[in-house]
Amino acid sequence: MTNSRRNFITSISMLAASSAVPISAFAFTKSKKLKIVLVGTGSRGISFWGKRLVDQYSEILEFVGLCDINPGRLEYAKGRMGVDCPTYVDFDLMMEKSSPDLVIVTTKDSTHHEFIIKALEKDCDVLTEKPLTTDAFKCQAILEAEKKSKKKVIVGFNYRWTPYSTKIKELLMKNTIGKITSVDFHWYLNTYHGASYFRRWHGEIENSGSLWVHKATHHFDILNWWLDSEPKEVFAYGDLDFYGKNGDFRGVNCRTCPHSSKCDFHYDITKNKTSMEMYVANEKHDGYAPDKCLFREEIDIYDKMSAQIKYENNVVLNYSLTTYSPFEGWRVAFNGTEGRIEAWVDIPYNKNIELDQSKLHTEEMDQAGNEGMEQQPIIIHRLWKDYDNLNVVSEKGGHGGGDKRLQDSLFLNPSEQDPYGRSAGLRDGAMSCLIGIAAVRSIEEGTVVKIKDLTELVPTAVRS
Structure with missing residues (x-):
């Protein structure tokens, strides 16, 4: 076992979640790799909490499941991250089949609470992207769930x-x-x-x-x-x-907009290879692509x-x-x-x-x-x-x-005392x-x- 892996396994329980939380977050004691699942395969999940973990920390962790409501984007995520783990559109099934140590939540903000709470109820530690959640009721529900659980929630503030x-x-x-x-x-x-x-x-x-x-x-x-x-x-x-409503004209999205020649904000997503492969190619599954009109009435x-x-x-x-x-x-x-x-x-x-x-x-x-x-x-x-x-x-x-320092603190140096309480x-x-x-x-x-x-x-x- 390498020093970095031994350090992670023996001292992760000493990670200070924050000065306001007991020093007990990520209390793993296993002598094997940390088993991780990721729910939410958008750009932040796939890149920062996906591919970067695989590239930098594969000696001490492994992905055992990916979850998203979009099956096409799940397959793209596997290839982009370089993993060969099972994929799921059902979070509960993934939790049952993969038995993870850590759940990473990078879904739409309004659904963070759903997966955080379910993970805590399954006795899994949780690492969530910011924001924690979107309203006070969901926040209270998360607070109650952590209080009942033996596990902890970490928020990825870089x-x-x-x-x-x-x-x-x-x-x-x-x-x-x-x-x-x-x-x-x-x-x-x-x-x-x-x-x-x-x-x-x-x-x-x-x-x-x-x-x-x-x-x-x-x-x-x-x-x-x-x-x-x-x-x-x-x-x-x-x-x-x-x-939003302040625009002089509007369309559905930039790709099909008849006003593109006179719109200062026209965004040609077709020139972005990553966005085309990640989102546009899989738009048929859930209707989502990040080039909607800036002036649509729904904003x-x-x-x-x-x-x-x-x-x-x-x-x-x-x-x-x-x-x-x-x-x-x-x-x-x-x-x-x-x-x-x-x-x-x-x-x-x-x-x-x-x-x-x-x-x-x-x-x-x-x-x-x-x-x-x-x-x-x-x-x-x-x-x-x-x-x-x-x-x-x-x-x-x-x-x-900030990104690499945050991840190093979580996965390489969890026992290292931080005088700044980051x-x-x-x-x-x-x-x-x-x-x-x-x-x-x-x-x-x-x-x-x-x-x-x-x-x-x-x-x-x-x-x-």
Whole structure:
């Protein structure tokens, strides 16, 4: 048995799911390979939680089942991932036949709870893609299921693991600017990446919970982690001003649209070999392909979002998400009793270079090793003093280097103590998606929504 496999088997039970969860997640003791099943064979499941695990960790794990409602995409997944395991359209049958140790959930957001709960009831640990779920009722059901089970839920939050995010966390842990009092955090999705959500199932709130949940849960989790606290209450605004019903013309999808020559957002999926093989070739099975019209009437999520969030430690967060920005990137600023920290990623004016906006998201998602090192600045400005410019060596591919670090922590170094507490468990997943769920409710009701009123979880001033 190799050292890496022995390390995994003997110490995985020491993995800290998060500072708010007992250190008992993934408590495997078997002397053979970890048996994994994957439910949901879309692009994220097949690439990051599929092929990358096969390529990087096949010595210590093996896939014993793949599940999806689309049989054609299942066969594509087998070939793309390079596995020869059985495939199932029935999740219960897969669980019965494969007897897995770990269930990885990468289905449509609105169905995460179904498979998480069933896996816990079968005494299996669960690793789910973000968001944990899409509404408070499903969140409560997952909380109850884990409480009854001997197993645990891990949420795949990769942004915590980027070198850039970790450096910000380190500065805050050292009280570099004193006690944090407020934060400004703004995320910009460009007209390539941002538009893509409205082409896909994410554009309907019943599927995604809106981008408050599907996308912003990433942002809220990293903020909760940076601030080492939990949200108390949320007040939000949001509307659909750009996509959906706002278009001057519309079609069914880009492939058949009669308006393609005059639409700035026309997307020719036929030029994307992977999408054609994964989705279009299998559209006949479930009717799904990711090139629906951006201006279809069914779109009911928000495309502009703004919220004020108060934390239990009295920090106030001002947050916004724009989905039709000319550029892709984000900015954050922390105000403290002794100064201010400013950080940003991919703001073209700050870099003073021209970024190819059409390729940014593709490079970020790249799992093939094209990681491209670069330096990203962090500005530290203390009261009564000049500012310092700290340059952090960062990566482009794999979500800024976060993807590989997250997976290494799960499968290679589970017993390694992490001074930054980057592993995320069920409570972390719940607290992040509950901010988005609260934001939706706040918009609908025009009121401040208290997090404690959504589920049984009572937020704390310090994540413990």
